[in-house]
Amino acid sequence: xxxxxxxxxxxxxxxxxxxxxxxAREIFPGGVSHNIRFFKPYPFFTLKSSGKFLHDVDGNxxxxxxxxxWALILGHSPPIITKKxxxxxxxxTLFGTTNKASLKLGWEINKAIPSAENIRFxxxxxxxxxxxxxxxxxxTRKRVIAKVEGxxxxxxxxxxxSVNYPYEVDEGLxxxxxxxxxxESLQFNDLERSLKVLEAIKxxxxxxxxxxxxxxxxxxxxxxxxxxxxxxFAQKNGSLFILDxxxxxxxxxxxxxxxxxxxxxxxxxxxxxxxxxxxxxxVCGRKEIMKxxxxxxxxxxxxxxxxxxxxxxxxxxxxxxxxxxxKVLKNNHNIYEKINTLGEISRTGLSRLFSELNIDAQVTGIxxxxxxxxxxxxxxxxxxxxxxxxxxxxxxxxxNLALIANHNIFFLPGKMGAFSNxxxxxxxxxxLEATRNIFENFNNKKNGKK
Amino acid sequence: xxxxxxxxxxxxxxxxxxxxxxxAREIFPGGVSHNIRFFKPYPFFTLKSSGKFLHDVDGNxxxxxxxxxWALILGHSPPIITKKxxxxxxxxTLFGTTNKASLKLGWEINKAIPSAENIRFxxxxxxxxxxxxxxxxxxTRKRVIAKVEGxxxxxxxxxxxSVNYPYEVDEGLxxxxxxxxxxESLQFNDLERSLKVLEAIKxxxxxxxxxxxxxxxxxxxxxxxxxxxxxxFAQKNGSLFILDxxxxxxxxxxxxxxxxxxxxxxxxxxxxxxxxxxxxxxVCGRKEIMKxxxxxxxxxxxxxxxxxxxxxxxxxxxxxxxxxxxKVLKNNHNIYEKINTLGEISRTGLSRLFSELNIDAQVTGIxxxxxxxxxxxxxxxxxxxxxxxxxxxxxxxxxNLALIANHNIFFLPGKMGAFSNxxxxxxxxxxLEATRNIFENFNNKKNGKK
Numbered sequence: 001x002x003x004x005x006x007x008x009x010x011x012x013x014x015x016x017x018x019x020x021x022x023x024a025r026e027i028f029p030g031g032v033s034h035n036i037r038f039f040k041p042y043p044f045f046t047l048k049s050s051g052k053f054l055h056d057v058d059g060n061x062x063x064x065x066x067x068x069x070w071a072l073i074l075g076h077s078p079p080i081i082t083k084k085x086x087x088x089x090x091x092x093t094l095f096g097t098t099n100k101a102s103l104k105l106g107w108e109i110n111k112a113i114p115s116a117e118n119i120r121f122x123x124x125x126x127x128x129x130x131x132x133x134x135x136x137x138x139x140t141r142k143r144v145i146a147k148v149e150g151x152x153x154x155x156x157x158x159x160x161x162s163v164n165y166p167y168e169v170d171e172g173l174x175x176x177x178x179x180x181x182x183x184e185s186l187q188f189n190d191l192e193r194s195l196k197v198l199e200a201i202k203x204x205x206x207x208x209x210x211x212x213x214x215x216x217x218x219x220x221x222x223x224x225x226x227x228x229x230x231x232x233f234a235q236k237n238g239s240l241f242i243l244d245x246x247x248x249x250x251x252x253x254x255x256x257x258x259x260x261x262x263x264x265x266x267x268x269x270x271x272x273x274x275x276x277x278x279x280x281x282x283v284c285g286r287k288e289i290m291k292x293x294x295x296x297x298x299x300x301x302x303x304x305x306x307x308x309x310x311x312x313x314x315x316x317x318x319x320x321x322x323x324x325x326x327k328v329l330k331n332n333h334n335i336y337e338k339i340n341t342l343g344e345i346s347r348t349g350l351s352r353l354f355s356e357l358n359i360d361a362q363v364t365g366i367x368x369x370x371x372x373x374x375x376x377x378x379x380x381x382x383x384x385x386x387x388x389x390x391x392x393x394x395x396x397x398x399x400n401l402a403l404i405a406n407h408n409i410f411f412l413p414g415k416m417g418a419f420s421n422x423x424x425x426x427x428x429x430x431x432l433e434a435t436r437n438i439f440e441n442f443n444n445k446k447n448g449k450k
Numbered sequence: 451x452x453x454x455x456x457x458x459x460x461x462x463x464x465x466x467x468x469x470x471x472x473x474a475r476e477i478f479p480g481g482v483s484h485n486i487r488f489f490k491p492y493p494f495f496t497l498k499s500s501g502k503f504l505h506d507v508d509g510n511x512x513x514x515x516x517x518x519x520w521a522l523i524l525g526h527s528p529p530i531i532t533k534k535x536x537x538x539x540x541x542x543t544l545f546g547t548t549n550k551a552s553l554k555l556g557w558e559i560n561k562a563i564p565s566a567e568n569i570r571f572x573x574x575x576x577x578x579x580x581x582x583x584x585x586x587x588x589x590t591r592k593r594v595i596a597k598v599e600g601x602x603x604x605x606x607x608x609x610x611x612s613v614n615y616p617y618e619v620d621e622g623l624x625x626x627x628x629x630x631x632x633x634e635s636l637q638f639n640d641l642e643r644s645l646k647v648l649e650a651i652k653x654x655x656x657x658x659x660x661x662x663x664x665x666x667x668x669x670x671x672x673x674x675x676x677x678x679x680x681x682x683f684a685q686k687n688g689s690l691f692i693l694d695x696x697x698x699x700x701x702x703x704x705x706x707x708x709x710x711x712x713x714x715x716x717x718x719x720x721x722x723x724x725x726x727x728x729x730x731x732x733v734c735g736r737k738e739i740m741k742x743x744x745x746x747x748x749x750x751x752x753x754x755x756x757x758x759x760x761x762x763x764x765x766x767x768x769x770x771x772x773x774x775x776x777k778v779l780k781n782n783h784n785i786y787e788k789i790n791t792l793g794e795i796s797r798t799g800l801s802r803l804f805s806e807l808n809i810d811a812q813v814t815g816i817x818x819x820x821x822x823x824x825x826x827x828x829x830x831x832x833x834x835x836x837x838x839x840x841x842x843x844x845x846x847x848x849x850n851l852a853l854i855a856n857h858n859i860f861f862l863p864g865k866m867g868a869f870s871n872x873x874x875x876x877x878x879x880x881x882l883e884a885t886r887n888i889f890e891n892f893n894n895k896k897n898g899k900k
Contacts, residue, residue, distance in 0.1 A: 020550060027556045029743035033571040034759030037548055038746045046766075048544030048547045055474045068544035082539040089532040089539075092499030093727040093771070094518035098487055099496045100470060106477045121483040123574045124604075124760045124798040130607060136621035155572075156759035157607050159581060164751060173588035173742060173758035178628045237793055274762060277543040277574045279729040292623060293479035293647030296488045301614060306622035308605035310574045311722060312729035316496075320848055321543070362462070384822040412546070423851035 001406070003398045004022035007041060010405035016057045017044040036216075038396065039413040049076035052422035062410035063242040063327045063427060065417030068368055070215070070247055070369070073339070074325060075422025081276055082325050088320045100318035105174065108326050109274060109284065111330045113115035113249070113256045115265065118290030120283050125246040126154025128281035129209065131307035132267045133158045136240040137209035138305035139266075140288045144201050146208045148188040150385020152216035153209060153244050153269075161182070163216075166390035167347075188384040190215060191220060191229040198233050207240040207267075208233070212257035215247035217365045218388030219371035219416035227261055234266075240289070246271035246281070251418075252367035253336050254329055276321030279312065332421075339368035342428055346370050346419075349432045357439050364416075371416035372396065389399075399438060407434035451856065453848045453892045457491060460855035466507045467494040478520050486666075489863040490847065494854075495890070501528035504860055512860035513877060515867030520665070520697055521722035523789070524775060526694035526873025531726055534774045535767060537765040543767045549897075551769035559724060559734065559777050563699070563706045565715065567842050568603035568740030570733050573762045575696040575721035576604025578731035579659065581743075583608045584715045586657035586690040587738045588755035589716075592623060593652050596658045598638040600835020602666035603659060603694050603719075609633070615839035638664060639672060641679040650684050657682070657690040657717075662707035665697035668838030669814045669821035669866035671841035676872070677711055684716075694729070701868075702817035704779055726771030729762065782871075789818035791870040792878055795822050796869075799882045814866075821866035822846065857884035 001009075011018065044056040054064045054077050064076070073310055083167075092306040093432040102121060110116050122128055133145055145158070149167045160171045162184040168307065168403045170180065184201050186194040186208075191346040197206065199409035208230050214220040234241035243265040244413045248257035267285035274280055285357040312318075329335055347370050354361040360375045362382050373382045374392035382388055393414060400413035409431060411417045419427075451459075461468065471492040474481035482488045494506040502525050504514045533722075552571060554821045560566050572578055576810070584597055586851035596606070599617045602610040610621045611633040620630065634651050636644040636658075648655065658680050664670040684691035693715040702721040708715055717735035724730055742755040752795065779785055797813045797820050804811040810825040811833050823832045824842035832838055843864060850863035859881060869877075881899075 017548075020553060021548070024548065024553055024556075027553070027560055027567075027569055028569055029568055029740050030745070030746040030757075032548055033552055033764035034761075035756070036759075037546070043548045044544040046542070046547045047547055049793070050540070051855065054545065054547065066546050068546040071544060071546075071761060076542050076544075077540055085539050085543075086536050088534050090500070090527055092496070092526050093535075094521060094526075095496040095499055095504065096487070096516050096518040096521075097504065098467075098471070098482055098493045100473065102483055103470060103474055103477070103495075106474075107780070110477055117477075118479055119477055119478055123575060124572075126760055127574065127576060127605070131605075134607070134624035136624070137626060139554070141623075143626045144652040155577070155581075155756065155760065159757060160623065166751075169751050172751050172754050173513060173591075174584035174586070174755045176587060176632060194678070195850045203792075240593065268561050275762075290479050295622075296482070297483040298777040299621050301616075304622050305624045306605065306610060308486070308574075309482075309487075309577060310576055310605065311484075312574060312725075314483035315729070317825060340836060426455045438540075 006405040007404040010311045010401060011041065012059055013405070014044045014056065014058050014157065019044055020045045020057060036412065036415065039397070049073045052420065052427065060408060062408045063090055063430060064410050066412040067418045067420050068277060069272065071275065072277055072417040073251065073273050073420050074176055074328060075420040080328060081321055084320050084324045085317060088317055091316065094150065094315045099314065099316055099321065100314045104316035105323040106428065108323055109270065112254055112326065113284070115258060115268065116284035117287040118285065119294055120307060121289065121314045122281040122308045123310050124154070124281045125269065127308055127310065128157045128246065128269040128271055128283045129153040129244055130156035130158050131169050131283045132209065132269055133207065134307055135267060135289055135292060135305055136242060136284065138292045140239060142205045142206040142239065143182045143203050144185055145182060145206055146198060146201065147182045149185045150188070150214065150217035150389065151211055157207070165259065167358050180392065189226050190384070191226050192231065195233060199279055201449070202237050205237055205239040207242050211244045212248050212261055213366055213369065214385060215416065216375065217244045217385035218327065218382065219369055220382055220384060220388060221366055222261065223383070227263055231263055236420070240266040242266065243268040245269060249273060250326065250329060251369065252340065274322045275318050276325035276407045278318040278321045280306060280318050280322060283307070335421045339421060339423065342419040342423055342425065343368040343370050343421040345425070346428050346431060349428060350435060353432060353436055359439055368419040369416055372399065394433045402438045403434055406438070410433055454877040460851060461491065461857070463510055464494045464508050466528065467490055470495045470507060473751070474592065477653055478547070482796050483487070483733050484859065486862065486865065492531050492580050498689035501525045502870065502877065506517065510858060512858045513765040513856065513880060513894040514860050516860055516862040516865065518727060519722065520868040521725065521868050523700065523723050524778060525870040529776060531774050534770050538767055538770045544762065544765045546761070549764065549766055553764045555724070555769045555773040555887045558773055559720065562704055562776065565708060567737040568735065570740065570743055570757060571764045572731040572758045573729045573760050576606045576730045577758055577760065578721055579679045579721040580608050580697065581733045582692050582719055583657065585717060585733065585742060585755055586692060588594065588742045590656045592654050592656040592689065592691060594634055595653065596634045596636055596648060596838055597633060597657055598660050599635045600664065600667035600716035600839065601661060609659070614622055615836065620817045625711065631742055638670065639843035640833055640834070641676050641746065644680065645683060655687055655689040658705040659692040659694055661694045662698050662711055663758065663816055664835060665866065667835035668823065669819055669830065670834060670838060671814060672711065672814055674812045677713055677883040681713055681740055683873055692716065693718040695719060699723060700776065700779060701819065703784065707708065708897045723775065724772045726775035728768040728771045730768050730772060733757070787872065789871060792821050792875065793818040795875070796878050796881060799878060800885060803882060803886055809889055811848050818869040819866055823848065852888045853884055856888070860882055
């Protein structure tokens with residue numbers, strides 16, 4: 001089969017989705033509620049999800065490696081969590097007041113990640129990183145934020161800078177120039193060059209913000225010493241070091257990636273996993289900095305940093321989902337052992353397979369996260385977002401679509417995959433077999449070696 | 451009883467909350483997850499909610515006029531909604547993909563509010579208004595945003611300007627000067643002065659954003675012609691008119707306040723009610739503008755406006771809660787009749803009572819929203835946020851605390867109240883009797899006439 005065959009196959013089996021997508025375009029810009037959820041020719045429409053599967057409106061059942069933007073570490077609707085949520089539904093979904101459920105989740109995060117001396121819950125990751133920036137500027141009275149090229153910290157105005165290639169071009173319309181004046185970009189894994197940039201902006205540098213493992217940009221690991229180098233510069237310079245752990249928090253172990261990489265951020269953000277599948281964000285960190293957000297002290301507006309919150313912050317449904325998810329993870333450490341092993345054997349297995357098939361590819365990842373990148377003459381290895389951006393993205397899309405169309409395996413095309421506790425070794429075998437099948441059958445001339 | 455007696459009473463009955471609050475301060479800045487949820491001496495901790503009641507950890511049961519930041523128009527955990535959500539829990543809480551549930555809610559909003567030609571869902575109101583601003587700047591290629599003093603549009607960096615008195619002072623630390631350069635403030639209900647300001651900034655004016663009824667600032671109604679005047683200026687000037695209907699959407703009738711006030715915004719935001727008690731935000735408006743957010747078209751970053759979305763956008767749990775809430779409202783138009791009447795008789799009853807008791811107060815509101823303001827020599831009526839800010843806020847707090855302490859009636863101190871479908875006329879009577887009791891017993895000399 002070549003790519004056109006897979007495309008035809010996809011269209012044939014997603015007829016109802018196609019019809020819905022055309023209608024969705026009538027009412028939603030691009031037919032979606034999140035830009036990355038679109039993929040060519042059109043995305044299927046999910047009807048329900050359960051365990052490791054997504055079920056679409058045409059009756060197809062996909063093995064899901066997207067796992068709700070990598071948030072669902074226990075899989076879709078784990079009974080132990082839905083049971084708790086069923087109870088909570090009767091007891092309220094939105095108090096709009098202080099509540100004990102938020103304290104329980106707060107304490108649990110604090111116990112698991114001692115650097116979370118203080119925590120402020122909000123409802124999305126975009127909010128969390130925005131608040132981290134505001135806190136950093138409050139604490140340092142400086143303005144400039146350094147982030148890495150391709151680093152994804154949500155859609156907030158402060159950090160929607162240098163996300164997509166070409167990085168020097170604004171991230172679309174409507175972002176006024178002045179907003180970009182105070183964001184500088186670093187190249188991930190190039191410490192020497194990064195330090196040079198930092199040196200040039202150090203006088204007004206409020207903070208460096210970075211993901212421990214680049215997620216949206218393509219599952220890219222830090223090289224030894226890179227993150228430590230950034231942290232060291234920030235510490236020496238009196239600037240803050242902020243880790244965006246929205247993807248990585250509670251992903252690799254019962255704690256945060258800062259433990260794995262031996263880092264001590266001043267502030268860090270959490271999201272995804274800590275909400276147990278419900279909307280959440282959190283900014284956490286040193287008490288001394290976080291207390292700047294205390295608006296209860298007597299004083300005027302010049303004495304505190306105004307951050308959310310929001311209507312839905314610390315709502316009891318999210319708090320219960322998050323707390324009980326953490327409880328399951330805490331009491332079953334073998335979950336991490338299991339999903340990290342699944343990640344490991346997938347990376348190894350895929351790497352071997354591509355090598356055997358003479359496909360020029362690199363499989364990146366760590367723990368339960370993994371991603372395939374197809375290399376080309378310009379990109380020989382994946383060390384930063386630019387490498388990922390200039391790799392063979394078309395081949396990746398075609399591979400992902402073939403997996404969906406012929407093998408009912410779903411990665412959000414172009415994005416990394418994650419294992420959940422709902423997975424087992426058979427899923428790895430299925431992925432490896434499907435991959436072999438696709439590349440043995442692909443019409444390489446037409447599609448495989450572009 | 452004087453204020454100190456009420457304070458003592460509150461402390462006596464909220465012993466467990468006090469203990470939790472002290473522990474909450476150890477981990478959450480200010481002990482809260484949203485600044486406004488703190489009130490003196492400390493907020494009680496909610497254990498559960500049901501219908502029109504909040505139950506705290508000390509076993510107190512409060513008649514709740516806060517209703518989850520005014521989001522819960524059907525009250526807490528209405529069985530008809532929780533039943534649907536119980537089912538959905540098993541079918542997934544977070545697909546991370548396009549889904550039919552989001553289409554159903556989208557279509558329903560579009561049918562109810564035809565100005566919602568296109569919709570983008572996100573997860574909070576703060577996100578929705580931020581995206582509206584970005585879209586407005588994209589559509590007009592202009593930069594300046596006019597908002598009214600005291601207008602609350604969430605914690606986003608773009609609009610966290612001139613929210614709290616004194617309006618000319620930054621909203622706390624960490625907001626760099628440059629971010630405020632492109633926001634100008636208007637005085638609500640002073641059309642002449644507003645037009646003068648607009649005239650001065652018209653060349654670079656991207657949009658005017660305003661709440662049809664000011665919510666957080668104190669339940670303040672627009673005077674006849676004010677909003678129309680702003681809209682007219684925007685239209686003539688080629689700027690956008692944005693209504694923030696996060697509070698007012700589906701609050702007064704099955705549609706938006708734009709219908710009640712005969713307005714035609716280019717863009718508007720929704721939240722709260724449309725999520726049925728779960729996290730949501732939405733930016734809606736003219737297709738021609740909204741389509742700028744279509745990132746699926748071939749092109750580069752300069753051809754579209756990048757807005758969320760987010761991990762949790764259009765998640766099926768929120769979509770189902772919202773859709774079914776709208777369905778109940780649509781099929782039971784008497785709900786609006788009922789809650790609007792409850793609002794009306796509360797406003798009339800409270801006004802009469804204050805007049806009878808010789809308390810210098812004004813009760814503002816419309817439909818099911820209402821709020822008491824205590825006047826003083828400087829503030830003779832409530833026409834804008836400044837009036838509300840300079841009114842006797844201490845007396846309001848004391849009144850609200852007395853209601854909580856002695857009558858188990860909860861308004862978030864200093865904030866307006868809202869009726870839900872869980873309320874009935876007895877609740878109004880209870881409020882009126884409690885108010886009479888408080889003011890007949892207050893030690894006026896000490897607390898009432900400051």
